[in-house]
Amino acid sequence: MLGLTRTLRLAHGPGAVRLTWDGAALRLAYAGHPDDEDDAVVRVRRLVDADAPVDAVAARLGDDPHLADDVASSPGLRLPGATDTAEAAIQALVSQQISMAAAARCSAKLTEAYGERLVLPGVADGSETSVGWLFPRMEALAASDPATLPMPRARGRALVGLAGALASGALVLDPDASWPEQRVALLALPGIGPWTADVVGLRALGARDVLLGTDLAIRRQLEARGVGATAAWAPYRSYATVHLWRPYV
Template sequence: MIDDETRYRAVDSRDARFDGVFFTAVKSTGIYCRPSCPAVTPKRVNCTFYPTAAAAQGAGFRACRRCRPDSVPGSPEWNHRADLVGRAMRLIGDGVVDREGVAGLADRLGYSSRQLQRQLTAELGAGPIALARAQRAQAARLLLQTTELPVTEVAFAAGFASVRQFNDTVREVYDRTPSGLRAEAGGAGERGAGGRGRAAAAPAVPGALSLRLAYRGPIDTEHLLDFLALRAVPGVEEVVPGPRGVRTYRRTLALPHGYAIAEVDSLGTAARPDRGWLDCRLRLADLRDLTTAVHRLRALLDLDADPQAVAEQLGAGPLVGPAVAGRPGLRSPGHVDPHELAVRAVLGQQVTVAAARTLAGRLAARSGQPLPEPSGGLTVLFPSAGALAEAESGDLAMPVARQQALRGLCAALADGTVRLDPGVERERAAEQLLALRGIGPWTVGYLRMRALADPDVFLPGDAGVRHGLQRLGLPGDPKAAARISAAWAPWRSYAVHQLWASA
């Protein structure tokens, strides 16, 4: 928790670490900014601070056209918090309000709509409709400034229910008409470096977007891509080399309204790791999936993390401190599809990473949905839990016990007995998983760490953890490992990745 005086000092020093953590509204200008806005620092008496862009917009402030406060990383609180507000923010980010309304959001969280509205407003200064509206406004700006779609199509692709609602929101948030906002794409819109979305030219391919995924630096993209490349499922994912040391992670995405192909570049050798964004390209079968696709890629790459907070805790001790110093910005990757990850976790039980990858590739080839046309090495969407629950034994090349575990898990995911969506309670999900045959503590811990974005998971029985501890001269047995890990709370998931990297 930080107070307003600390917030003002962050604004005065233009500290980018606080971008997305809070927003500064300036009463004398009627605009709100990110803390690192390069404009002249306003007087303290004119500053009011808000936890979300939606709250600033609800108070009547417009987004600064210079620093683009809608284009910052998300607050690390919403990424990791396990309470109602944190779970609600993750579901809103995934587009649940646009698809299911406030009633659907409340139902997923197990609260009434009135209770949800009251708690979000009390803590964030904005309810679920206002939070979703701010997200739609940002998606609209991205589509206006990076595509040549007609304005009417932009309105519905961004999630607005009507063109009038779209026009009113854009005017209120950006103090511009939609056409005026589009005209800025070659001017002020280009200055929003580090934002969530920006492209230099309109794409030639329908549904194609070029954007930037903002993060708080530093970031170790080499570790990220090494981790993903080692586990890349043939036909579904690939990591390809490019010029100047840049590598590109590519994968297919199964989204609510259709499929997508996503590409994210590493920083390579020419860019500083704290530059503030990663280049990303999306090709969407349905542009209504834009917000969901971006949200899931951010979760995959852990872009809303606070690496300074992690480094302060892990780097302070003598055990992994040197490793943290040698790998600044190491992230704890999540996943774009919790159901896919759950299947892959079961495939990985008691086999090597390479063997699990081969098994997953066979499943994808036999049971996945083929793309309308291949894209490089990408040919298929990973099969759904429902499809795998009904797969023939011949398609599951694994021992009978693991086949039964996989079918049981997929059936539970398909019928909702087990939920792994962004709004689920982690403890409840863990209990549901452990109740399934063939699902043990390692699988549950791995899913909590990656599917449910839990920052404080340790895997004491994991072979990679054991080898990493032994490389550091520490005992690797599970009891000793669990005891050692207590000093790394609440960031033990990141300590696991440090140990894996050391091993």
């Protein structure tokens, strides 16, 4: 049985969710304030893309010979989502031009330096169990010194700027708002380029029509498959992107 535990910042305090997959069903256990449980469920649904239009995606992408085999071999493929849009935006910035393993190490260092240790009743049996850390508040990252962050100086400055915009409300990331408008707002921030903005759209906001054409792995796949245009994949190019990523993850 596969399992995943995630910590959450919620309206009435910290919480945690435990997801388990037995090969047939995904189950959720929650620990935290009862009034926050509905919000936690909404966040988990976004994390696993529970409301994906799987039949429509399969019909659109499965009709294209460049993707037909991928769709057939991975029916119901979902987008990799997030439980916190601000956290996912910071992690997208951290991931610029480095491997997934290196990005995970960098995020862990940020969390240990600026986050908060969380101890809650166990999500499985009610016992008191440490479940890790809460990701740093945007205010804490905005107040950090870019020179001390575990990344190149320019990226550190961009991270502090992004965190400051999120903390102040100058930038609002909302999965239910217009993605094109939010993309423009992201690109207006120093150090945020098309790759980072589009990863934020796909992962943090669950935007369904993001083709990550600036990603080296995606470009290689498009070239190897002889794909010249992707308009026919709209409005589900995010799912095409995930299919194209699969050989590398």
